[in-house]
Amino acid sequence: MTRRMDPLTAEVVDLMGTVVARFHQEYDAAAAVHHLTGVQARVLALLSGGPMPMRQIAQRLKCEPSNVTGIVDRLEAQGLAERRSDPADRRVKLAAATPAGVETAARVRESLxxxxxxxxxxxxxxxxxxxxxxxxxxxxxx
Incomplete structure (x- = not known):
């Protein structure tokens, strides 16, 4: 048996959906100005906070690690990200924003x-x- 949502919760859910849709639309447009997809810009924003294991990026984006590999590959090709070995565990690969990547992430955020x-x-x-x-x-x- 499914519980019905109370009217206030339903209104909040609808408003959150509107905000999220509008955010994604503008984020994608801001990213496109910098020749990025919205997802690439979101990864770059995550990486601008510091290097991060690929698996952690996948968890934050709620996607498969193999998807993150492709995204980081494309960011790397543009000189916006790089891969590094984790100093604590050389088997783990970290993705990191380059200085150009940090700058691009800031410009995308500023244009929102x-x-x-x-x-x-x-x-x-x-x-x-x-x-x-x-x-x-x-x-x-x-």
């Missing part, structure tokens, strides 16, 4: 007007509350 416009309408306190709620929902609480 969608994120800036609605968030600018919120106070710093409201943005912090939204961040904290999203972290909680994503299981990323500190």
């Amino acid at each position: 007007d969608f994120a800036r416009e609605p968030l600018a309408a919120l106070s710093a306190r409201e943005r912090a509350a939204l961040r904290d709620l999203l972290k909680r929902m994503a299981g990323l609480e500190d």
